[in-house]
Amino acid sequence: MKTKACILLAGIGLLLQSCYSYDDEGGSRYVELQLTDAxxxxxxxNYVVGDTIFLxxxxxxxxxxxxFSNLLDVYESTDSEEFSYPLELLKYSALSDNFVFTEIAEQFIFAEKGSVDGLYWVNAKLNDSRDTYESRIGLILAEExxxxxxxxxxxxxxxxxxxKISIGIIHQFSDKTEEDFEFIVSE
Structure with missing residues (x-):
């Protein structure tokens, strides 16, 4: 009798496991899109200490x-009024002969459009017309x-x-290289 009960429980367990889908938790509810030159x-x-650059x-x-031939409405699909992206500033280090990550103190970064979330995340927010996601971030250059x-x-x-689905948008540049984003700050 014990053997039959164990087999029955094992069968029910296998049946329940086969009904479980990772999709129930949003596993395959992710769409990846491409964006160019936004x-x-x-x-x-060339800048001097105290200048502000805008991104x-x-x-x-x-x-x-x-x-698909029709455009995807990312707002309707995600119900998200903002998309976040990292802002990483690298500084050249002679010691490593390479550009290394540099922290930005919160008093040196501000948002004219969108918002800054923590120190390294920028949020592009849906504008009042509800047709464009926008961000404009100012970075005050504090050291050479x-x-x-x-x-x-x-x-x-x-x-x-x-x-809703989650959307990741990979941004690419059609004609820019890493060197196009290099600059020098002097006294």
Whole structure:
């Protein structure tokens, strides 16, 4: 009798496990999109301590999705009024002969559009017309050195919502290189 009960319990366990799907927790509710040249940084290449540089990102809420002829409404799909992306400032180090990550104190970064979340995350927010996600971030240059904005892995993420899909947007540049984001700050 014990053997039959164990076999029955094992069978019910296998049946319940086969009904479980990672998709129930949003496992495959992720869409990846591409965006080109939405990030703008007008680089003068040479600055002095105290100057402010501005970084801007604007993109439509309607984006192309590979394999579909209609544009995807990312707001309707995610219910997210903002997309977040990292802001990484690198400073040249003679010791490592390379650009290394540099922390930015909160008094040296501000948002004219969008917001700054913590020290390294920027939120592009849906504008009042509800047709474009926008951010414009000011970075006050507080010390001299050779710098680079890290735009190599610029990816925007929607806010997670259990009832909606999550969208990741990989940003690419059509004609820019890492050197286009390098600049020098002097006294």
């Amino acid at each position: 990030f703008n940084f007008e680089n003068d290449k 801007e990102l604007n993109f439509s809420r309607y984006l192309e999705e590979e394999g 050195g050779e710098y680079r904005l890290n735009t190599q892995f610029l990816e925007l993420e929607s806010k997670w919502n259990f009832d």
